[in-house]
Amino acid sequence: MSLIFLYTLSFQEKPEPGIPKFLGIILTIGIVSICVYYVSRYLETVYARIYKKPFFVHFYPMPKKLPTALLSILQANTFYKQLDKQKKRYFEHRVVKFLETIKFVGREGLEVDNDKRMQVTMMVIQLTFGMRNYLLEYVDTIILYPSSYYSILNKTENNGEFNPRSKALVLSWEHFNIGNLHQEDGINLGIHEITHAIHYCSLKSNNISSEIFHDTFLELEKHLSSVELRNKIIETNILREYAFTDKFEFIAVLVEVFMESPEKLNKHFPDIYTYVSRMLNFRYFKV
Template identity: 35%
Template sequence: MLLGPYILKQLRKRPLVHELRRQQPAYYAALPYSLQRRFEHRVAEFLQRKTFIPRGESFDVTLDMQVRIAACAVQLTFGLEPVYLSHFSKILVYPNRYYSTIFKRYHCGEINMRGYIVLSWKDFETGYRNSTDGFNLGLHEMAHALHLQNIIPHDEHSFLDVRHLRQWNKLAATEMQLRGQKADGFLRLQACQDEHEFFAVSAESFFERPQEFRTHHPEIYRALATLLQQDPAQGVYQL
């Protein structure tokens, strides 16, 4: 369902604001009042621009679920000028992990270049249930979408600062090579698959365990903070 302009008014109603606070205790609730209002507005704008499609028998994507997904995207992009991942206009939500006929295995989420963000709702919820383990499906997939949106010729592109992105890519390439030679590391081995996975895995830890990230990889952490214009280790959500 594509929501109309009424959504901002609905979002400002106390039950939905309370729901948003419950869903984002480590982020939204920590914002000062003025930034909470800005966050709510961006969530509303995100919702207006997306079509949520339930997949699965007797499964529906409720408004509260849509708010939670939108809040995840806004959390990632909050330090930037408004970015709504406009190429990805449809969000498919499965109740659980789903079988990919293309990859011949079960997935919990993916980004489809035809304009889809795909999520397993169970895995999305699990990601926010433990907010300090560095595993968050929503942040991971939204980071993929953001990374790709920046290079897709569209009404939203090239919004990441070129110099900052160049520095990030340089540090990421070095760390991928080093991490691939070690059995253990702060960032899980999935990050070494390619630059897209490195960005997505890093985004998870950037928000869920920022102090540890900064301790283990200070240069990479600073580069990502500069790129996203946020510093969660310092409690700064817009630089």
């Protein structure tokens, strides 16, 4: 009798074939999540092609705040001061995230203090403030030299460079400051090199901000194919000669002018101004 009972019990406890219920639920949730992601990504791409902007730019459930010592530096920033209260919180959050992500290194005895870190960070955040993906994917380190330095990469004396292989942005602090002091001459080292990093990210990354930057840049290239327009750009002297080195230098110099003299660029070349504002999704100037 006992043998029959044990046999019956073991038969009843035998697990059913197939995937356990809880694993099935997890698998289903995973598949649905992936489908939702790719569908929403596709829809946003379509939306961006029509409206030239992402579904949204800012979403931070728990915005981060700067320590008081750093906040005082931020509050002196010209661009930050013109933002409304909500956008100031967004800007501050992005500054904190960037400082947490990027390593700053001083060379040739240069001490990288809070002011230097903040000045470079605020410039990056301003340039990418209209982009949802604002952390530069191909920049892990920012290296500051006191002045011009010899570049091992280019074998030349440089004021700044972007090195994608090392994921490094290199700047001469002297020339970075000169660019900030003369804000209407269309020459700004920080803006120039950061734009190179943004441009590179647009070629290598597949996020919506990079996609918009890249697609709009291609549209701008077609627009600039007109010989008459190119001659007009040269005649107005709105871009310095270095802009015509290649397409990468052209867009870097163009963004310098866009950020420093938006009214001037919009007055002479409103179509080009519009293309740049779309590339960066930067719609904060009143021109």
